[in-house]
Amino acid sequence: MTTTLHPLVTEARRLADGLLAPCAQRVDQDGVPASHLDAVRRGGLLGVSAPEEFGGAAAPDSVAREIAEILAGACCSTWFVQTQHHTPVRLLAGAAPGLAARERFLRPLATGELLAGIAYAHVRASPRVPVRARVDRDGVRFDGTVPWYTGWGLNDVMLLAGVTEADEVVFAFADAREQPGLRPSPPLRLAALTAARTVSLELDGLRVPAENVVRRTPRAEFARVDVPRSTNASPAVFGVARAALDLLGDTPDERGAAESLRAGLDEVRARAYALADHPVAHEHVEERLALRTRAYDLMRAATTAAVVAGGGRATSLDSPAQRLAREAMFLLVQGQTAPVRRAHLAALSGAGR
Ligand SMILES: Cc1cc2nc3c(=O)[nH]c(=O)nc-3n(C[C@H](O)[C@H](O)[C@H](O)COP(=O)(O)OP(=O)(O)OC[C@H]3O[C@@H](n4cnc5c(N)ncnc54)[C@H](O)[C@@H]3O)c2cc1C
Incomplete structure (x- = not known):
């Protein structure tokens, strides 16, 4: 099937x-x-x-x-x-x-009775600890700053993570609403995806009951699973790239660009997804990173092609081309970890030669 x-x-x-x-x-x-x-x-x-x-x-x-x-x-x-x-x-x-x-x-x-958001990317900031978790008999107390929380006002609960003094990551559900110990910033104004209602969260003694705790795991163990997983290319990259190519018209120039980029995307997508399905997440990490970076390159080329083909009108706020180009910019940093950042910059350093 x-x-x-x-x-x-x-x-x-x-x-x-x-x-x-x-x-x-x-x-x-x-x-x-x-x-x-x-x-x-x-x-x-x-x-x-x-x-x-x-x-x-x-x-x-x-x-x-x-x-x-x-x-x-x-x-x-x-x-x-x-x-x-x-x-x-x-x-x-x-x-x-x-x-x-x-x-x-x-x-x-x-x-779908409840919609959840997540507040855990900051756990990757090691050795910094943006959110401290303290576990006691009644549950968990969270203190610190969640730099990014998307869907504020839209989702019902959040999966919140903090790091304990013993370097353990604690994941627990909290209600996604202002409450004692949890204060949201005003919605962040961003170059892309302002629409997704992202805020930062100040946590000052937020209490979460023990029965809301989902997982406690040593930070090194969390990284062992999280870091390889983040090396896979995101499906959203292919979705945005294809949407941009769909904007190209029927002139030979536009058709030529669309066909070539589509072929590249299809090939990278097939290889990236085959690796995503590979049963051992920490194998083929270099290849995964190379494919993730290549997918970014193709996405940037596709959204750039849509802007170039659209000419001046592509810069109008009414134009899907500029929106997709901004969304592509966002996807370059979404879920970024240190190895992803390193691999991407290394690939870009070769681009000037
Ligand atoms: C609009 C938006 C919405 C988001 N919403 C959410 C959300 O709802 N929930 C959530 O959990 N996350 C969210 N994020 C976070 C996102 O998924 C990424 O994890 C985040 O963008 C990664 O970058 P950062 O800016 O937070 O981290 P940074 O601290 O800038 O670091 C990114 C990675 O690179 C490493 N790094 C940084 N600087 C250096 C350096 N100089 N040398 C070597 N390594 C370095 C860090 O250790 C880290 O692993 C959101 C991000 C954005 C932009």
């Missing part, structure tokens, strides 16, 4: 063509409306990777990737808000059966 036949892929395409793409210019300027997330939720897309026994679709990763490509190409801001949700779902799905947080949160997250 090809992934294009999966009903959730069909649903994503329907949503993309009928709602997300037609609204993308307005959303980029005005913000992601809650109704977009409701549509994603109603379509069952929030449960794509969740276990069936909890109300999810348990679809293979290939289906989740294809859906991500479709949503990101149609409206990168909406894709980005909803993509946060899939990390807590996967974490809970992999947690021990019977764990209180799993029993409490997995079903409502899988069915």
